[in-house]
Amino acid sequence: MAKAKGAIVVDTVRCKGCGVCTTVCPTKVIELAAEVNGKGYHYAYMANPDACIGCSNCGIICPDTCITVYRAKAGATA
Amino acid sequence: MSDINTIIKPENLIYKRTDVLSDNDLSYCPGCGHGTVHKLIAEVIEEMGIQDTTIGIAPVGCSVLAYNYLEIDWQQAAHGRAPALATAVKRLMPEKNVFSYQGDGDLAAIGTAETIHACNRGENIVMIFINNGIYGMTGGQMAPTTLPGMAASTCPHGRDVSHDGEPIKISEILAQLPGTCYVTRQSVHTAANVRKSKKALRKAFENQQANKGTSLVEIVSNCNSGWKMTPIKSNEWMEENMFPYYPLGDIKNQ
Ligand SMILES: Cc1ncc(C[n+]2csc(CCOP(=O)(O)OP(=O)(O)O)c2C)c(N)n1
Ligand code: SF4
Ligand code: SF4
Ligand code: SF4
Ligand SMILES: [Mg+2]
Numbered sequence: 001m002a003k004a005k006g007a008i009v010v011d012t013v014r015c016k017g018c019g020v021c022t023t024v025c026p027t028k029v030i031e032l033a034a035e036v037n038g039k040g041y042h043y044a045y046m047a048n049p050d051a052c053i054g055c056s057n058c059g060i061i062c063p064d065t066c067i068t069v070y071r072a073k074a075g076a077t078a
Numbered sequence: 079m080s081d082i083n084t085i086i087k088p089e090n091l092i093y094k095r096t097d098v099l100s101d102n103d104l105s106y107c108p109g110c111g112h113g114t115v116h117k118l119i120a121e122v123i124e125e126m127g128i129q130d131t132t133i134g135i136a137p138v139g140c141s142v143l144a145y146n147y148l149e150i151d152w153q154q155a156a157h158g159r160a161p162a163l164a165t166a167v168k169r170l171m172p173e174k175n176v177f178s179y180q181g182d183g184d185l186a187a188i189g190t191a192e193t194i195h196a197c198n199r200g201e202n203i204v205m206i207f208i209n210n211g212i213y214g215m216t217g218g219q220m221a222p223t224t225l226p227g228m229a230a231s232t233c234p235h236g237r238d239v240s241h242d243g244e245p246i247k248i249s250e251i252l253a254q255l256p257g258t259c260y261v262t263r264q265s266v267h268t269a270a271n272v273r274k275s276k277k278a279l280r281k282a283f284e285n286q287q288a289n290k291g292t293s294l295v296e297i298v299s300n301c302n303s304g305w306k307m308t309p310i311k312s313n314e315w316m317e318e319n320m321f322p323y324y325p326l327g328d329i330k331n332q
Contacts, residue, residue, distance in 0.1 A: 007081075007090075008230055015110070016108035017309075019308070020309055024268060040121060049081070060093065060272045061266070062107075062113075063109060063111065063117070064113055065096075065113070066095075068095070070087070072084075072090055
């Protein structure tokens with residue numbers, strides 16, 4: 001299995017479930033949860049965490065700025 | 079999942095919410111481009127170190143509450159009057175970084191006179207223009223920017239150009255005026271476009287610091303509620319229908 005190079009943390013309370021982040025992820029990491037948050041939105045989560053490359057695309061596009069992005073330093077064992 | 083936990087640590091942080099954004103939840107509909115543009119303005123302000131010296135002018139429209147979302151000083155203008163208020167603020171406090179934030183109804187309908195004359199005078203301000211082709215806030219009425227054939231609540235069968243005229247390309251008109259130094263049209267619907275829009279916003283604020291005149295950054299954006307589409311569908315529709323009429327790129331760069 002591929003080793004993840006990146007990871008995201010979604011503020012699931014703030015997320016409005018718009019799904020825009022899912023369209024910009026080059027490795028199809030993100031999906032909308034079957035469950036809803038307190039506002040009734042299907043929040044985003046890492047459905048495929050091993051595929052994250054830490055590109056930040058999801059973070060920069062999120063209109064509600066609910067995604068924090070981490071990327072392992074090159075050479076570090078993830 | 080253990081992989082993930084070894085990656086999520088402070089030294090690996092590469093993107094986080096800027097502190098120039100307040101903690102308030104945005105009032106915008108899910109997926110609305112207004113939120114992405116707010117975030118980009120906040121990031122540019124943070125990166126330029128101008129949080130204490132920037133004054134925004136909020137419009138009337140969905141972004142009427144913009145002053146709740148960025149931790150800077152703000153004024154809120156009557157509908158369409160943001161360029162006039164920005165003129166006053168900048169002339170009284172030339173050391174401040176002053177920008178207006180306006181929708182297409184605000185900038186290109188009720189505020190057309192203020193917009194054209196501020197640009198013609200070459201006021202040393204930044205104007206940020208969110209063109210979603212509709213009056214979002216009031217329920218999706220036709221705007222001067224509504225596309226031919228596009229349905230809105232006041233033209234349910236689509237805009238009839240024989241009756242309503244062609245949509246106005248206000249940025250192209252403003253680029254003709256000698257007072258504008260930079261007029262560009264961007265979008266925030268893909269990651270690459272978000273990065274380009276951020277560069278454009280930064281350039282606009284740098285132009286103001288170099289006293290170059292009026293910089294106008296148009297963002298062609300979605301209004302998924304007004305257009306009655308999901309956020310993802312509205313971005314696709316925007317690409318197919320808005321961009322052919324409102325092509326992206328620099329219109330003027332001096
Ligand atoms: C003097 C005046 N006329 C009309 C209105 C009603 N009004 C509020 S918002 C709006 C249109 C806003 O459209 P736009 O500027 O495109 O912003 P959006 O909501 O689409 O972002 C109108 C006509 C008003 N508030 N004040
Ligand atoms: S873009 Fe932001 S608000 Fe929209 S689903 Fe993704 S995390 Fe949630
Ligand atoms: S950082 Fe890039 S790869 Fe990882 S989830 Fe976000 S968009 Fe996908
Ligand atoms: S009505 Fe349209 S412009 Fe207003 S917040 Fe909703 S999607 Fe955005
Ligand atoms: Mg509008």
